[in-house]
Amino acid sequence: MKEIALKAGDTVVVARGDLQALLDALAARDYTLIGPTVRDGAIAYCEIRTVEDLPAGWEDEQDGGTYRLHRRGDGRLFGFTVGPHSWKQFLYPPVLKLWEARRNGHGFTVHRDESPQPRRAFIGVRGCELAAIGVQDQVFLHGKYVDSTYQARREGVFIVAVNCGHVVSTCFCVSMKTGPKVGKGFDIALTEILDADGHRFVAEAGTARGAEVLAAVPHRPADASDRAAAEVVSANAEQAMKRSMDTEGIRDLLYNNAEHPRWEAVANRCMTCANCTMVCPTCFCHTVEDVTDLSGSHAERWRKWDSCFTMEFSYIHGGSVRPSASARYRQWMTHKLASWIDQFGTSGCVGCGRCITWCPVGIDITEEVRAIRETDRAAEEG
C-alpha cells in the first residue's frame, strides 16, 4: 500500500490485525514502548514489544479497597481501566539519583547524569491519565522553576491514548471533566470497537507526528458509521459511570471547613499508610536523601517519592507540624481539591479512582467531599 499523507485531526480505521504495525512503526522511530500488561494479578505498565504483551481479554473490577482481574469473554485489548501503576513512574521516577559529588583540592565537584533519556511511547493512556500528565506538566515545567529531570523524560514522549469503553465503580472522570474520552495532549487516540463488523480501532491523529506514524500503518479512512460507533463507545462509558463528585465551589467549601468534624471521623479509619498518594498520578511530593561512602570523599543525593501522610513530612525542630491523622488527611484532600487550584490553576484530582481502590480501608474521596458538603458549616452559619 502506498503511504497516504495524513494530518493532525484526521481519523482512520486500523484493523486489530494491523495494530502490531503501529507498534512496529513506533519502534522503528526509536521509541521504547511502554504499555499495559498483567503482572501479579493487576494491570501494570511495563516495556512491551508486541500486541501479544497487551492484556487481551482481561477486565478489572474495582471498588473501595478491592481490585480484581477476570476474563471478560472477548478479545478486547484495552477492556480494563487503570491499575495501581500510573505513567508518572516514567516521567517522575519513584527513586532517582539527582547527582553525585566528589571531593577534590578545591572543595568538591558535582556531577549530574545528563545522558539522554530513552524516547518512550506510552501505549494506552486513558483520559484521566492524560489529564494527570498535564497536571504534572504544570507542576514541573510551568512554574517559577523547571524540573530538568522531568523535562528530559517528558520531552520525547509519544502518547497513544485510548478512549475508555469500560468503566469501574471507582471511576469519576466525568465529574472531573477528564474522560472517558481523552482530552488534549495525545499523538494518537484509539477507540477500540468490537462488533458485528469486526475488531478494529478508530484512530485519531492528535499531532503531526501522530499523523505521520498513522500514515505508516495500514488503514482506511474512517466513515460516518465508524465515527458514530466510536462516539457510542464513549457515550456508553459515560452512561455507565456511577460515581461522581460535585466540584461546584469546592475550593472554598474545603477552605471554609478546615475545622469540620468529618476530618476526625475519617482519621479514625485512615491508617496513614500513604497508599493514596503513591498511586495518585498527580501527587508530586518527594524527599531527598544525602549519602556518602565510607571514605567520605564521594557523596550522592537521591530523590524519593514522599507523602504528606507521614509524620516526618512536616517535621521541623520540636515536632511535626501535622501530628494528627486528621490534619494529614485534611492536607491531602484539601491539597488535591482546593489549594492545588491556587497553586497550579487546575484541580489536583483527575477522578481516576486509584486512591479509593488502593485504600486498605476503602476511604472514598468523593464520599468525604459529599459528607462535608452536606454539613457545610459556612453554609449553615450563612
Place this chain on the structure above:
Amino acid sequence: MIPQPFRIRQFRQETHDTFTLELEPANGAAPAAFQPGQFNMVYVFGVGEVPISISSNPASPRLFMHTTREVGTVTKAMRRLKKGDIVGVRGPFGTPWPVEDSAGSDIVIVAGGIGLAPLRPALYALINNRDRYGRIVLLYGTRSPNDILYQKELKQWRAEFDLEVYVTVDRAIGSWRGNVGVVTQLIPKAPFDPLSSVAFVCGPEVMMRFTVQELQRRGVAEDKIYLSMERNMKCATGFCGHCQYGPTFVCKNGPVFRFDRIADIFGKREI
C-alpha cells in the same frame, strides 16, 4: 539546581548553641546578590542540606553569613566544620522583607531567638539608609541572657544609628538587670506610631501569633505586618511539597509573608 562549593572564611561561635559561618565562593564565582529575608540551602558534604537565612549585610553580596542554631543532624555536623572547610550552597531563595517599600514609616522589628538572624540583613539595609525611615525599634526576646545574639552590633547600632533596642529574656540569670518576660510584653509600650509603622516579625510560631495580636491591638494594620514562616524544606524550588502552608509554598511564596495574605490560615491548628 546543584550546590555550589563555598569556603568557610570564618567560623564564629555566637552563643553556646549558635554559630555563624562566613562563606565565600570556592570556585571564584561571584555569589548572587540577595535581599534581606532570603535564605540559602546549605549542604554539608554527604550529610544533608538545610534552609538557613542569610544574615549578612546585603551591601556586601560577596559574602554569605549564616547564623545557625545547632538542633539536629545537619546543623550539628555544620557546627563541627572549621575555617577553610567547604560547604555547598544553593540560593538565594524566597521573598524579602519590604525594606525599600517601607521608606517613610516607622519600623518595628520583633524577633524571637534565632529569629533575629534573618532580620539582621534588614537592619543593615535600614541603617544603610537611616534617614529614609522614622523610628526604628527592635524588640528582641531570648530564653536567657546567654542566648542574646549579635551583642556587639546591638550596642553599636543603638549608639550610632538611633536604633531603639529593647531586649527581654524569659529567664534572668547572673547579673541581668534588663527586662524579663516574653517579647510580646514589650509591644504595648514600644515607641512607634502604630498608624504609620511597618512591622517585621520572625520567631517561633506561637511567639508570632501573640506578636500579631499585640500589634493589631495597638492599631497596626494587617497589611503592614510581615512574618517569616518556617516549614520543612527539601528543595526550595516548589517541587518537594514539604513546605506547603495552606495554598502557599513557603520556599517560593515566602518565607516572608504579608500577614493579611495568610491571615485565614495563620494560627489554625496543624495547617
